[in-house]
Amino acid sequence: MPALVLLGAQWGDEGKGKATDLLGGSVDYVVRYQGGNNAGHTVVVGDQKYALHLLPSGILTPDCVPVIGNGVVVDPAVLLSELSGLNDRGIDTSKLLISGNAHLITPYHQTIDKVTERFLGKRRIGTTGRGIGPAYADKINRVGIRVQDLFDESILQQKVDAALHDKNQILVKIFNRRAISTAQVVEEYLGYAEQIKDYVADTALVLNNALDEGKVVLMEGGQGTLLDVDHGTYPFVTSSNPTSGGACTGSGVGPTKITRVIGILKAYTTRVGSGPFPTELFDDDGARLRTVGREYGVTTGRDRRCGWFDAVIARYATRVNGLTDFFLTKLDVLTGWERIPVCVAYEIDGRRVDELPYSQTDFHHAKPVYEYLPGWSEDISKAKTFADLPQQAQDYVKALEEMSGAPISAIGVGPGRTETIEINSFV
Ligand code: GDP
Ligand code: IMO
Ligand code: MG
Numbered sequence: 001m002p003a004l005v006l007l008g009a010q011w012g013d014e015g016k017g018k019a020t021d022l023l024g025g026s027v028d029y030v031v032r033y034q035g036g037n038n039a040g041h042t043v044v045v046g047d048q049k050y051a052l053h054l055l056p057s058g059i060l061t062p063d064c065v066p067v068i069g070n071g072v073v074v075d076p077a078v079l080l081s082e083l084s085g086l087n088d089r090g091i092d093t094s095k096l097l098i099s100g101n102a103h104l105i106t107p108y109h110q111t112i113d114k115v116t117e118r119f120l121g122k123r124r125i126g127t128t129g130r131g132i133g134p135a136y137a138d139k140i141n142r143v144g145i146r147v148q149d150l151f152d153e154s155i156l157q158q159k160v161d162a163a164l165h166d167k168n169q170i171l172v173k174i175f176n177r178r179a180i181s182t183a184q185v186v187e188e189y190l191g192y193a194e195q196i197k198d199y200v201a202d203t204a205l206v207l208n209n210a211l212d213e214g215k216v217v218l219m220e221g222g223q224g225t226l227l228d229v230d231h232g233t234y235p236f237v238t239s240s241n242p243t244s245g246g247a248c249t250g251s252g253v254g255p256t257k258i259t260r261v262i263g264i265l266k267a268y269t270t271r272v273g274s275g276p277f278p279t280e281l282f283d284d285d286g287a288r289l290r291t292v293g294r295e296y297g298v299t300t301g302r303d304r305r306c307g308w309f310d311a312v313i314a315r316y317a318t319r320v321n322g323l324t325d326f327f328l329t330k331l332d333v334l335t336g337w338e339r340i341p342v343c344v345a346y347e348i349d350g351r352r353v354d355e356l357p358y359s360q361t362d363f364h365h366a367k368p369v370y371e372y373l374p375g376w377s378e379d380i381s382k383a384k385t386f387a388d389l390p391q392q393a394q395d396y397v398k399a400l401e402e403m404s405g406a407p408i409s410a411i412g413v414g415p416g417r418t419e420t421i422e423i424n425s426f427v
């Protein structure tokens with residue numbers, strides 16, 4: 001029966017793709033439940049590297065059914081190009097299922113995303129420019145286009161027309177851009193209908209039936225807890241709910257079916273785009289984390305902002321997601337530092353604060369309070385068991401576990417599927 005949730009515990013890019021791929025071998029379904037092609041999930045299998053944006057990372061596991069849930073926003077052009085890219089590399093993608101209730105990203109969403117960011121100037125969010133926010137805004141505003149609308153030309157026409165009515169006014173009168181033609185959008189999107197129709201299904205029904213039959217379902221989050229529109233560093237967030245509650249609404253699986261919630265946690269911290277980041281480094285240590293950890297965006301190629309581990313954030317992730325486990329990634333990147341700072345609390349206007357402040361202004365002013373843990377110099381990338389790690393690395397992991405509030409059940413010591421120390425099994 002079990003449904004498992006796997007999600008980012010920080011600001012995204014924690015290594016969710018690798019972790020999902022690793023678990024893919026022991027689960028029957030992998031479901032994306034929110035976000036869209038703003039995600040960039042890297043999976044390394046042997047000497048092959050895959051960058052997935054929209055497709056669930058389970059697509060690389062032959063017996064696993066990949067599912068795009070109702071909570072995802074789908075750019076059909078990206079979907080088709082990602083599928084054909086994988087097919088060209090010999091990956092069978094025929095099992096994919098896409099919810100008919102998932103919303104579509106259209107060219108006008110991308111245009112609005114980009115012009116809005118430009119208009120915001122210094123106050124910009126630093127979005128991926130993929131149209132994510134505007135597509136979710138339309139969903140909530142009840143003028144979104146769903147996957148199922150592709151199969152009824154007259155409905156599609158009416159809905160695109162309704163959606164463009166206001167948007168064209170805004171594009172032309174506020175942003176000084178050309179109006180977008182309904183006919184052009186409809187023609188382009190009808191062209192996608194035939195190509196994706198065989199994948200479309202009532203995915204919530206499929207998943208619940210599978211759970212009733214005793215199958216294992218893994219729900220894979222995009223982005224991360226601090227990018228959640230409700231629980232993250234609003235407004236510097238994405239427009240969906242990567243936190244565990246989003247797994248239910250975004251897949252149609254009820255909370256009583258979920259047995260494990262696994263937070264993917266990097267052994268340090270990164271962030272892409274604007275917004276507060278208390279442990280951010282602007283010195284040689286930050287540059288070294290970026291170089292050694294290869295912290296460059298998979299989707300936009302931007303340098304990731306880098307900083308030390310923040311235990312306040314990890315504790316917060318445990319709380320808002322009800323985490324049962326952590327999967328600690330990229331421990332190998334910390335090899336070679338004599339001592340490693342770990343943020344255990346913040347100082348805000350002279351006061352020590354142990355929990356994430358709910359006031360945005362306070363969070364912007366938060367200064368990290370560091371504890372310094374001894375580092376190690378041995379190569380740990382070949383470690384297979386916890387005992388293989390040098391004592392200082394073991395102590396670092398134990399200290400993080402203690403501070404973060406949930407057991408660390410796996411540790412990543414390299415990007416490859418097998419470069420993982422499994423401590424407690426997930427399935
Ligand atoms: P995601 O968005 O959470 O799936 O993460 P990304 O794929 O954007 O970024 C994580 C990066 O770290 C990828 O390049 C992974 O191949 C890599 N990675 C994942 N786990 C580990 C690890 O334990 N050690 C190292 N060195 N790299 C890792
Ligand atoms: P994965 O799944 C890191 C960030 C963007 C921006 C903010 C809003 O690979 O962890 P959006 O385009 O979603 O409206 O941008 O969210 N962002 C991510 N940062 N990893 C991601 O995905 C991200 N997806 C969005 O940089 O700050
Ligand atoms: Mg990523």
